[in-house]
Amino acid sequence: MSIKTKEELFEEVYTEYRLRIYRICYGYIYEKEQVEDLFQEIMINIWNSLDKFKGDSSIGTWTYKVAVNTALLYNRNTKQYKKIRWAATEINTFAAFSNPNDKIQMESRLNHLGKSISELEKQDRLIISLILEGQTYEQVAEIVGITTNYVGVKVTRIKKQLYEFLKKYDNE
C-alpha cells in the first residue's frame, strides 16, 4: 500500500470513526486521561495495521476489531489502572439541549448508563458498546470471533444485567 493511500485511508477512519472509538474507550475505561491514552494507542495500531487492510470486511468492522483488541490488552501497561465512575457532568456538553431539564435528565441517564456498564465484565463492556454503536449481531460476531447465536445469548444476558444496574441507579 502506498503511503498516500495509507494516509487517505487513515483520514477516512479518523474522520468517520474517531468519535465512535472514543465512545468505545469510555465504555471500557472511564478516566479521561486513560481514555485519551487508549484512544491514541488505538490510532497508532490502526495506522500500523493499515497495510493489512485488504477490504475483506468493511472498514468499520476492521476499525472496531483493532479498537477492541487494543482495549483488551490496554490495562497491561496501565500500572495505576483504576475504575473511575463516569463523570458525565464534567465532560459532556449536551449542547443540543436547549431545555435545562432535558439536559439534566440526559446527563443523569448517561451517568447511570456509564456506571452500569462499568459493573459489567470487561469483554461484556466491549460487546454492549458495539451494540450501542449500532453494530449488528453478525458484525459483533465477526469482530469478537464467536458465533452470531452466541452473541445473541451474550447480549440477552448483558442487557438483563444492564437493566438491573440501571434500575438500581435510577432508584438511588
Place this chain on the structure above:
Amino acid sequence: MNELDFLRKVWEENTIADSSQDAPVLKENMSMVKKLKSFDHFQKVINSLKIFIITILLASIVISLNFLGIDSVEIYIGISIIFAGTISFMLYYLRNQFYSSKLDYTQSSTRFAKDAISLLRRQNNIFGLPFILFILTMIVGINVLFLGIPSEPQSVSPLFMHITFSSFIALSGLLGYRIRRWRIRKEIYPLIADLSQLENQE
C-alpha cells in the same frame, strides 16, 4: 422506542471526548498522521540504537584485549563464555519478549487473545530455564577468567575471589529472577486470565 434504542440514543449523545469537534478536521488528521509517522520513526531509531550499542560493546572488548596485551588463554575463554552467554540470552530475550506490535490487531478478538496468550507465555518462559542457564554461564565464565589472572602473594586468595564473584552473580540472578516472577504474577497472569476467557469462547 424500546429500552435498548433509548440507551443507544443516550449513548450517542455522548459527544464528550471529542473536544476538538470544532477544529478543522483535516488539519487535525494531518497532525495525527504526522505524530504516527514520528512514532514509527522513533521505534526504528530505538531498534537501531540497540544494535549500535551491542556492536560498540563487542568492538570495545576486542580492542581492550588487544590494547592490554593479554595473552592468557583462560581469560580469552572466560570472556568468550561470558560474551557468548550474554549475546545468546539477549537474542533469545529479544526474540521472545512481548511486543504488542508483534500482534495482528486486525484479527477477531478470540484469535487475537490466543496469539497474545501464546506470546505472553513465551515471554514468561524467558525467566525459567534460559535465565538459569544464562546465570550459570556467567558464573562459569567469570571463574575461568579468574584462572587466567596471575595470583600475587599479597593479594586475596583466588578461592575467595571465585566464591565472592560466583555468589555475587548467583545472588544478583536470584534477585532479578524473583523480581521478574513477581511482576509476571502481578501483571501478566491476570491479563492471561482475562484473555483466556475470550480464547475459550471460540
